[in-house]
Amino acid sequence: MGTAKLHHLLTDFLAKHHINLGWYRLYDLLRENHLLCQKKRKRARTTNSQHPFYKYPNLIKELVFTRPNQLWISDVTYIRTGSDFSYLSLITDAYSHKIVGWAVAETLHTKGPLAALNMAAKTLQKGKESLIHHSDRGLQYCCKDYIELLSSHTIQISMTSQGDPGENAIAERINRTIKEEFHCRAFLTFELARAAIAKSIQAYNNLRPPASCDYLTPNLAHQQHGLLRKRWRKHNRKNSMNKNQFDKKVNSTLTV
Numbered sequence: 001m002g003t004a005k006l007h008h009l010l011t012d013f014l015a016k017h018h019i020n021l022g023w024y025r026l027y028d029l030l031r032e033n034h035l036l037c038q039k040k041r042k043r044a045r046t047t048n049s050q051h052p053f054y055k056y057p058n059l060i061k062e063l064v065f066t067r068p069n070q071l072w073i074s075d076v077t078y079i080r081t082g083s084d085f086s087y088l089s090l091i092t093d094a095y096s097h098k099i100v101g102w103a104v105a106e107t108l109h110t111k112g113p114l115a116a117l118n119m120a121a122k123t124l125q126k127g128k129e130s131l132i133h134h135s136d137r138g139l140q141y142c143c144k145d146y147i148e149l150l151s152s153h154t155i156q157i158s159m160t161s162q163g164d165p166g167e168n169a170i171a172e173r174i175n176r177t178i179k180e181e182f183h184c185r186a187f188l189t190f191e192l193a194r195a196a197i198a199k200s201i202q203a204y205n206n207l208r209p210p211a212s213c214d215y216l217t218p219n220l221a222h223q224q225h226g227l228l229r230k231r232w233r234k235h236n237r238k239n240s241m242n243k244n245q246f247d248k249k250v251n252s253t254l255t256v
């Protein structure tokens with residue numbers, strides 16, 4: 001996990017042992033001992049949007065997440081296995097960041113995404129509030145079998161606009177977390193990859209506290225309702241700046 005999350009989890013330990021260790025010093029210690037993750041930039045293509053199937057519009061541009069099972073984000077990422085690639089399909093709840101469905105497949109065919117969606121659908125309770133499924137415009141998500149499975153569970157369909165990966169940012173972030181923080185980038189065999197990914201997703205859902213979910217683990221956040229506090233450093237700094245600007249404006253008005 002990232003340094004900020006690790007520092008948050010160490011708070012009680014540091015206090016108990018009277019250790020004065022700030023976030024920046026912890027980062028330096030990790031770097032000095034070669035414990036920071038090394039990022040790799042080489043990628044395999046996983047999205048083919050050049051197909052004849054209907055591409056649905058984006059329904060989530062102005063959506064505010066206030067509960068679990070309001071929006072699911074889906075994506076496929078590559079995992080190197082031996083001298084080839086395997087493909088990990090993930091379905092993540094946008095509110096809690098819990099991975100609710102996943103599958104590892106040896107090809108980019110629809111089998112992997114369908115298996116992930118079936119796993120996620122088993123967690124739903126009938127008669128609950130509406131749910132949106134959001135993905136890119138890849139062939140796997142636009143094909144007949146996938147659309148029919150979504151429709152059978154009365155799930156609304158949303159897709160990114162062409163050429164804008166930022167509209168699926170949560171999925172990209174989860175992909176990076178599983179591959180970089182849990183070291184699921186490369187394995188000798190497909191079986192080793194699937195076993196390690198299963199263990200990593202279990203740890204991710206139960207142990208890792210996302211900053212965007214008030215440092216609650218995804219499983220705990222999935223039991224909440226209402227807006228969750230954002231713990232991002234940039235987010236908090238921006239809110240602080242906005243508050244200072246507001247205070248200055250009020251004080252100026254009172255002075256006049």
